[in-house]
Amino acid sequence: MQYTEIMVRYGELSTKGKNRRVFINMLAANVRKALHEYPNLKIHADRDRMHLLLNGEDSQEIIPKLSHVFGIQNFSPAIRVEKDMAIIYQTACELVASVYEPGKTFKVNARRSDHDFPLDTNSLNREIGHVVLEAFPELVVQMKQPDIILRVEIRNNGAYLSCETIKGAGGLPVGSSGRGMLMLSGGIDSPVAGYLAMKRGVEIEAVHFASPPYTSEKALQKAKDLTVKLVPYVGSIQFMEVPFTEIQEEIKKHVPSGYLMTITRRMMLRITDEIREQRKGLAIINGESLGQVASQTLQSMIAINDVTHTPIIRPVVTMDKNEIIELAEKIDTFDLAIQPFEDCCTIFAPPQPKTKPKLDKAREYEQRLDVEGLVRRAISGIKVTEIRSGQRYLDGDAEEFSDLL
Amino acid sequence: MIYFDNSATTAIHPLVLDTYVQTSRRILGNPSSLHHLGSQATRLLNQSRQQIADLLGVSSEEIYFTSGGTEGNNWVIKGTALEKKGFGKHLIISSIEHAAVYKAAYQLESLGFEVSVAPVDSQGFIDVEALSQLIRPDTILVSTMVVNNEVGSIQPIKEIGELLKAYPTIHYHVDAVQALGKLPISSWLVDRVDFATFSSHKFHGPKGTGFIFWRKGRKIQPLLNGGGQESGQRSGTENVPGVVATARATRLQLEEVAEKIARQSQIQAYLIDALSQYERVVLFSKASANYAPHIICFGIKGIKGEVLVHALEEKEVIISTTSACSSRSHQEGGTLKAMGVPTELGTSAVRASLNSQTTMAEAEQFMITFNHVYQKFQQLFID
Numbered sequence: 082m083q084y085t086e087i088m089v090r091y092g093e094l095s096t097k098g099k100n101r102r103v104f105i106n107m108l109a110a111n112v113r114k115a116l117h118e119y120p121n122l123k124i125h126a127d128r129d130r131m132h133l134l135l136n137g138e139d140s141q142e143i144i145p146k147l148s149h150v151f152g153i154q155n156f157s158p159a160i161r162v163e164k165d166m167a168i169i170y171q172t173a174c175e176l177v178a179s180v181y182e183p184g185k186t187f188k189v190n191a192r193r194s195d196h197d198f199p200l201d202t203n204s205l206n207r208e209i210g211h212v213v214l215e216a217f218p219e220l221v222v223q224m225k226q227p228d229i230i231l232r233v234e235i236r237n238n239g240a241y242l243s244c245e246t247i248k249g250a251g252g253l254p255v256g257s258s259g260r261g262m263l264m265l266s267g268g269i270d271s272p273v274a275g276y277l278a279m280k281r282g283v284e285i286e287a288v289h290f291a292s293p294p295y296t297s298e299k300a301l302q303k304a305k306d307l308t309v310k311l312v313p314y315v316g317s318i319q320f321m322e323v324p325f326t327e328i329q330e331e332i333k334k335h336v337p338s339g340y341l342m343t344i345t346r347r348m349m350l351r352i353t354d355e356i357r358e359q360r361k362g363l364a365i366i367n368g369e370s371l372g373q374v375a376s377q378t379l380q381s382m383i384a385i386n387d388v389t390h391t392p393i394i395r396p397v398v399t400m401d402k403n404e405i406i407e408l409a410e411k412i413d414t415f416d417l418a419i420q421p422f423e424d425c426c427t428i429f430a431p432p433q434p435k436t437k438p439k440l441d442k443a444r445e446y447e448q449r450l451d452v453e454g455l456v457r458r459a460i461s462g463i464k465v466t467e468i469r470s471g472q473r474y475l476d477g478d479a480e481e482f483s484d485l486l
Numbered sequence: 487m488i489y490f491d492n493s494a495t496t497a498i499h500p501l502v503l504d505t506y507v508q509t510s511r512r513i514l515g516n517p518s519s520l521h522h523l524g525s526q527a528t529r530l531l532n533q534s535r536q537q538i539a540d541l542l543g544v545s546s547e548e549i550y551f552t553s554g555g556t557e558g559n560n561w562v563i564k565g566t567a568l569e570k571k572g573f574g575k576h577l578i579i580s581s582i583e584h585a586a587v588y589k590a591a592y593q594l595e596s597l598g599f600e601v602s603v604a605p606v607d608s609q610g611f612i613d614v615e616a617l618s619q620l621i622r623p624d625t626i627l628v629s630t631m632v633v634n635n636e637v638g639s640i641q642p643i644k645e646i647g648e649l650l651k652a653y654p655t656i657h658y659h660v661d662a663v664q665a666l667g668k669l670p671i672s673s674w675l676v677d678r679v680d681f682a683t684f685s686s687h688k689f690h691g692p693k694g695t696g697f698i699f700w701r702k703g704r705k706i707q708p709l710l711n712g713g714g715q716e717s718g719q720r721s722g723t724e725n726v727p728g729v730v731a732t733a734r735a736t737r738l739q740l741e742e743v744a745e746k747i748a749r750q751s752q753i754q755a756y757l758i759d760a761l762s763q764y765e766r767v768v769l770f771s772k773a774s775a776n777y778a779p780h781i782i783c784f785g786i787k788g789i790k791g792e793v794l795v796h797a798l799e800e801k802e803v804i805i806s807t808t809s810a811c812s813s814r815s816h817q818e819g820g821t822l823k824a825m826g827v828p829t830e831l832g833t834s835a836v837r838a839s840l841n842s843q844t845t846m847a848e849a850e851q852f853m854i855t856f857n858h859v860y861q862k863f864q865q866l867f868i869d
Contacts, residue, residue, distance in 0.1 A: 299525065476536070477529030485505045485530070485730050486537055486737070 082179045084140035084158035086241065087147065089131035092154040092251050101128070108152040108254040114316035115150050116143060144247060149313040151280050152257070153249030157232065161239040164198060169240050170212045173231055176244045177213050177220075186223035187213070193235040209233060253282030255315045260284045261364040261394065262357045264349065265320075267304040267422070270368030270397055272311060272414040273405050277396035278366045279314050286360060287311075287318055287468070288353050290325040295429070300422040302474035305466065310414045312470045319360075323352055324462040328455050329429060335449040338431040342376050343438040344447055345429075346385040351452070352459050354389045359460075364392045370405065371398050375434040384438040420475075487802045488848050488855075492688075493635055493664060493781055493839035494806055499690040502735045506692050509727040517724050518713060527726055534733035538697065541740050542671060547702060550716050551729050554696040555663040556586040558683030559629075561720070562659045562698060563590040565706030566627045567599055573655065574624030575599040580612045580641070581824035582634050587661055591629070604630075610639035610825050611776070618649050627657045632674045632682075633664035636808040636821035636837060637770045638781030640669060647678030657681065657704060663688055667739040667842065668747065668778045680704045686728070690841070691735030695728035739842075746842035750779035753840055753849045757782050760853045764860055766867065770822060770835060780841065783808060783822075785834030789863055794836050797859045803852055805838045 089112075091105070109126040112133070116122055121136035122143070135143065140158050147156060160176070162168045177187070191205035200208065213231065214220055220229075234241040263275040265287040275285050289304045301322060308320050328348050336344050353365055369377045376385065386393060397405050409415035473479065489497070498506075509530070515523030517531050532546070539546040552558045563577070579591050581603050591601045604617035612630055621628075628650060630641050643660055650658050659681040665674060666689050675682060681704070685696040700706070700719075712721030755773040761784050762769060770783040786794060791807040798805055808822065822832040838852070 297520070298522065475529070476532045477526075479533070482530050482533055482730075485509055486533060486733050 082140075082158075082160075082176065084243075085135055085161045087133040087135065087140065087143070087156050087158045088243070089133065089147075089156040089249070090154045091129075091131070092152050092249065093253060104152070104254055104257050105131070107257050108150070111152070111254050111256070111316070112147070112150055115146050115313070117316075119143060146313065147249075148247060149250055150254075151250045151252035151282070151314060152254035154251065155246050155249050157243040157246050159232070159234075159241045159243035161241050164195070164235060164240045166200070166208070169233065169242065170209065172242050173209050173213055173233070174216045176242055177217060177229060177231060180229055180244060181217055181220070183219040185220060185229055186227040187217075187220045187229045187231070188222060188224055188227045189213070189231045189233060191233040191235070195235050195237050198235045205233060205235070250280070250314070252280035255279050255282060256284040258282030258284075259363040260286065260361065261366045262353050262360070262362050263287050264353055264365065264367040265289050265304055265307065266368070267300055267307065267418065268368065269402075269409050269415060269418040270370055270373075270405055272307045272368075272412065272418065273408045274366050274368040274394075274396045275311050276314065276408070276412050276414075278394055279311070283364065283366065283394070284315065285311070285318060285366060286356075286362065287320045288323060288356055289320065290323045290349055290352075292324075292326040292329050295326065295329065295423065297422050299420075299475060303417060303420060303422055305468060305472075305474040306417055306476075307414055308468040309470065309472050309474070310412060310417070312468055316470075318468045320466045320468045321356060322464045322466070323356075323459050325349075325459060328459060331450055331455060333429050336446045339433065339435045340438060340443060340446050341429055341431050342434040343381060343384050343443050344450075346376050346381075347388050347443065347447065348452070348455065350385055350393075351388045351456055354391050355456060355460055356463070357391060364394050365389070366394045366396065368397055369395045370400060370402070373402065375436045378436050380437040380439075381435075384440045384443045387440055387443070417475075487804065488852055489804045490838040490840060490844075490848075490852065491804050491806045492841040492844075493837060495687045495693065496690045496841055498687075498692055498731075499735060499738055501738065502691055502731045505734045506727045506731040509730045513726055513730075517726065518715065527724075530730055531724055531726060534730050537733045538736050541736050542675065542699065544675075544699060545702060547717075548700055550698050550700055550720055551724060551732070552683075552696045552698055552720065553694055553725070554687070555584070555661070555683055555685030558685070558696055558698040559584065559586040559659075559661055560590045561709050562657070562681045562683065562700075562706060563587065563627065563629060564594065564709055566657045566659070567594050567597070568707035569705050570626040570657070571599075574622075574626045576602065576622050576625045577627045577629070578602045578604055578617065578620050578625060579628075580604045580606060580617070580630045582606050582610060582612075582636070582639075582821040583629065583631055584635060584661060584663070587629055587631070606639075606821075606824050608826050609772075609776075610634055610637045610770070610821055612641050612646070614642055614645045614649060617646065621653060621656070625653070625656050627659060629659040629661065631661040631664070633662075633668060633778040633781075634821055635664050635781075636835075637783040637825070638664075638778040639771075640674075640776055640778055643674040643679065644676055647676045650678050657706070659683070662699075664778060664781075666736070667743055668750075668780055670743075671740075675699070681706075686732040686735055689735055689739040691732045692728050695725055695732050697732065747779050750840050750842060750844065753844055753846055754779050754782060756846065757838065757849055757852070758784075761856070766860075766864075768831060768834070770825075770827070780839050782838045782840075783835055784838075785831065785836060786860065786863060787831065787834060788867060789834055791834055791836045794834075794859070797862070798855060801855045801858065803855050805836050808835050808837050 105126050119138040123134040125132045189206045189210045191202050231244045261283045263285040265271045287308050291301050515527040517527040535549050536546045602620040657680050662682040663685045680701045682699040687693040708719045710721045758773045761767045766787045
């Protein structure tokens, strides 16, 4: 079905009181960013609803993209036709046909803001219902919670018909909660953490630690591909590749193996916090899940979290692995995340890391390192890439071999 | 020269050949290598796989590269047998399959499998009702071709697919070697088809390459074990130039496909009409929607197919007896026999097969040459 307009209902925004306008404007900007490939599309963001006028753009392409935008509770694609009952009947039948199955329940929900229109709301309900039932005799009329609600609205500029309500992504408009740094390793958990943070309105930037030659180019490309999967929710994401080889080598040289992991994490967190400061972020997001590995016990969290007072958001901290995997599959990061490349978390992994590291010991061992210099050099070597939708890293750029294919 | 033997093999497309040569030159790495040359080859391999998957409307994880149609057919049939032998040892094929299907199936008989053969009607279409009677609780595979390579009959894949919906554990394999670019993909790559075999050289790709479609969720065993290429299912260092050339050939074959099909249908209709004017010509293909647009199977009563092939060849017109793969064995086409065509008529059969570049002028020239040859044979006929 080709629609002419989409009516968007806001999520939690409706409860935001005086900040409401700010939220709505942010949502409108995000919708515009997500649909930037459709130049004829017009967005009208009103207080209660947002209307997208498609002006000939393909609704079937737009609908899946819109369903990724956070801050939308649901939306209804609609068709605008002339205010002529014959056309309205025909369109009503076509719309119902697109969702019809025998035995489904049904009602018409008509509204009329154009009071010059000859039929009033009750007559509209009755007449349109009659025509649809004649066309689909196996439909069952039901007023309470029917399967199909055919909405008909007679406005001054035309008649609007819709019969589908599509669930939106929920949450808050990305950016409405400020900016945060996502520590993105390349595993299953961190992309899910990033997704969940965005859902609550956080605009994320990805921080990835690369230690060539201990980590492979493929691990870096994989992290970028994972970031590509998160882009549809925001439009684009800044990806920061931190050179981490020197730090890992220094730690390996000077720190007892039981504390390698703890000190490594402290250094990562320090660097991420420094980047956050520079890029005016308000929080750090990571994929830690309580008790999953040695670095994710509460004792480890105390020993690692010690290096900063910045809020660390751990969206998956209380989730089971299976619950995280379910979400990873939903956002299509799972298959990518399980590809086996050496990343910075696996190299130099001691056989027996301390699951209950002591804070004072961690501080003590760390004094053997030139922490400040190491952090400064890592920061100065950061490479920033803007990740946009459709990019491919592991599989290469579409352009790379275009002359061969 | 008029080359009307495109069902045997096609000329490689100049752009495809270019891809093959360029890839051989530029892409040195083995996709399994860790270094950047290996990654480069892997990226190219993945992009090729993705391109083919997109063109077929399937997922890239559902495409596995092979050495061609024969390997694809052998793999699915024997791979199914190995995987499902614990569930049953009964296979069903049709009576008009290519040797790469029926010989693969019959080889399994020595390992205790049973093969049932579904008959075709006098026009070369599988009898779906008769096929349904052959299904048993221990049936593990049904394998049918999409387009018959000898007469061009399009098999009722949708109907067989519908029938098999009641038997969800049976693997349904189709040999699509003659189908790509000759009829809409949606008409035969239906939900219930689990596997499909393709061969590049049948659509202007290089010889020795091909691929299978393997629906996600189904399981077959590998036949080639080793280094774990193709997700562990088909070991052996990938034929990167062949694969990339195949991806390009697939794209070119499916470009403006509706127009290409229409053009071949038009030429086919002209040829069938022109041939039917000759008293002693008998036609085994029809100009109808049930037949592929590129195959015309016919014969001159009383003249062996082989003789007609050579007579036309002298005048630089290339056709074949009904199947290149069996034409050296002086046999009548297996399909015609299965259709109930009498032997003396069957041995007269030849096949002319077109491609998307065939022109009406070539078809007209073909008829002029055919007329010459026919008139010469005419003197031999004593009725």
